[in-house]
């Protein structure tokens with residue numbers, strides 16, 4: 659039994675993607691997203707692409723059966739409003755080909771882990787966005803925490819994610835889904851940096 663097998667599913671996903679996350683974090687910060695609004699807009703366009711990719715997950719009835727508050731978790735409308743706040747136009751859908759969301763549920767769970775987990779780091783980004791006059795009401799709406807608080811919102815997500823029974827093959831697909839989601843975010847960053 660390896661060390662990862664001792665962990666909860668969420669802890670294992672974190673352990674298996676920490677290096678990727680750290681590289682992503684460093685890549686974003688190296689491009690100084692909060693130095694000025696033009697830089698922020700570049701970051702926003704990449705985030706937009708990723709959240710647009712993730713958006714169909716929030717309409718998936720099989721996921722809604724697992725996560726009762728699924729619909730409230732979506733951020734597409736908020737990031738679209740952020741782009742409008744900054745007087746930028748929404749990127750064309752063919753900037754990167756839209757994903758076909760014909761994913762099986764285990765793969766989709768890996769994607770959900772990444773998009774929901776990214777709300778944790780968003781707390782730090784929201785604070786930094788304040789230096790540009792941006793807030794959860796203007797330009798940085800998609801970085802806002804849930805009304806009940808980020809920690810509680812995340813704990814509730816994790817409780818469901820960790821409680822789902824998956825076979826070993828499905829578990830592997832969930833990990834692959836999480837890795838694919840991080841890769842996709844990097845692909846969006848390739849378009850703006």
Ligand code: HEM
Pocket residue numbers: 668669671672679682683684686687708771772773774775776777778779780782783839840843
């Ligand atoms: C500069 C940008 C970013 C910074 C500074 C950052 C920072 C952080 C921090 C500090 C946490 C841990 C928060 C906590 O434990 O309370 C976190 C969690 C997480 N972030 Fe990021 N993040 C960034 C971008 C992203 C992006 C773009 C994604 C995905 C597209 C992402 C995905 C995640 C995930 C999945 C977690 C949850 C890890 C867990 O299982 O606990 N992050 N981030």
